[in-house]
Amino acid sequence: MTTIAQVRAGHYRIPLPTTLTDSTHGEMTHFELVTARITNSDGAEGTGYTYTVGTNGSAIHATIATDLAPLLTGARADCIEALWQRMWWHLHYGGRGGAATMAIAAVDIALWDLKARRLGQPLWTLLGGFDARVPCYAGGIDLWFSLDALLAQTDGNLAKGFRAIKMKVGRPRLSEDVARVNAMRQHLGPDFPLMVDANMRWSPDEAIRAARALQPAQPVWLEEPTIPDDIAGNARVVREGGLPVATGENLHTVHEFHNLIHAGAVTFPEPDVTVVGGVTGFMKVARIAEAANLPVTSHGAHDITVHCLAACPNRSYLEAHGFGLDRYIAEPLRIEDGFAVAPDRPGHGISFDWEGLEGLRSR
Numbered sequence: 001m002t003t004i005a006q007v008r009a010g011h012y013r014i015p016l017p018t019t020l021t022d023s024t025h026g027e028m029t030h031f032e033l034v035t036a037r038i039t040n041s042d043g044a045e046g047t048g049y050t051y052t053v054g055t056n057g058s059a060i061h062a063t064i065a066t067d068l069a070p071l072l073t074g075a076r077a078d079c080i081e082a083l084w085q086r087m088w089w090h091l092h093y094g095g096r097g098g099a100a101t102m103a104i105a106a107v108d109i110a111l112w113d114l115k116a117r118r119l120g121q122p123l124w125t126l127l128g129g130f131d132a133r134v135p136c137y138a139g140g141i142d143l144w145f146s147l148d149a150l151l152a153q154t155d156g157n158l159a160k161g162f163r164a165i166k167m168k169v170g171r172p173r174l175s176e177d178v179a180r181v182n183a184m185r186q187h188l189g190p191d192f193p194l195m196v197d198a199n200m201r202w203s204p205d206e207a208i209r210a211a212r213a214l215q216p217a218q219p220v221w222l223e224e225p226t227i228p229d230d231i232a233g234n235a236r237v238v239r240e241g242g243l244p245v246a247t248g249e250n251l252h253t254v255h256e257f258h259n260l261i262h263a264g265a266v267t268f269p270e271p272d273v274t275v276v277g278g279v280t281g282f283m284k285v286a287r288i289a290e291a292a293n294l295p296v297t298s299h300g301a302h303d304i305t306v307h308c309l310a311a312c313p314n315r316s317y318l319e320a321h322g323f324g325l326d327r328y329i330a331e332p333l334r335i336e337d338g339f340a341v342a343p344d345r346p347g348h349g350i351s352f353d354w355e356g357l358e359g360l361r362s363r
């Protein structure tokens with residue numbers, strides 16, 4: 001029987017090629033990458049990660065290094081559900097979300113990568129295997145781009161093989177959002193999948209008004225129209241707004257998703273594998289969505305999430321957005337005619353450029 005010999009945590013600041021903006025986080029110049037590297041007693045290694053939009057990474061790093069590493073050392077690495085429960089309850093009193101579940105996520109992803117590598121299987125087949133080709137969209141963070149820049153970004157994404165696009169809304173005047181969405185619709189054509197994302201900008205009443213105003217453009221969904229904590233408000237937007245609603249990227253627990261789904265407050269549940277407790281958490285949410293006859297989508301970390309959605313019969317779209325990480329990954333996500341292709345390499349298939357990342361290490 002092999003056991004966990006070492007858990008190492010890393011913390012890096014990744015500069016973004018372009019300053020990004022949305023309706024709630026303001027300008028973003030860096031993202032933080034927090035990694036977990038697990039070495040087994042037989043020398044095999046698995047890698048996991050989570051990220052932030054620029055702050056709080058040090059808390060996640062400290063949780064992995066100080067709380068989780070000693071907890072897991074000496075344990076059987078292949079008993080992932082048992083280890084997930086152990087981590088959850090170890091951090092429960094001071095956690096139940098936030099940095100705690102993000103730290104669990106990085107470690108859990110590393111455990112799944114380690115297990116799949118030792119078995120010589122790609123992660124998506126180990127998780128059950130449904131279809132390696134996952135519909136995907138390009139997720140732009142472009143609220144304050146000029147219209148010309150927005151359309152140029154869109155054309156660039158089309159040239160990369162994307163066949164679905166998401167844009168930001170949530171400007172101070174609703175008329176500006178409507179004009180920009182209508183311009184995108186005209187640019188893309190009537191049947192092209194277009195999503196819009198408000199990043200929690202509005203109250204429920206404002207969101208309902210916005211959804212009704214955006215209806216003629218026929219977006220696939222309106223994402224995060226209001227804060228995820230307001231389950232009743234989200235349910236109102238679903239009932240009264242006339243558009244499907246995607247939300248969940250800021251939910252940290254399976255229980256929060258359960259409550260959201262069973263209140264009829266979401267159409268496309270949207271877990272982030274690096275936020276909701278890793279692969280284990282993501283797949284639990286996907287199964288709850290499946291039981292409720294809902295399609296599951298995703299947020300962030302596309303190189304890992306493609307494996308999760310490739311194992312889900314109720315998958316919808318994968319969000320593809322590397323947040324600057326592609327420069328430090330040996331083989332970034334492959335897009336073919338609107339589909340993300342889950343790799344057949346053992347594990348999740350991500351090989352970081354550790355030497356390149358070293359210069360970005362947070363001191």
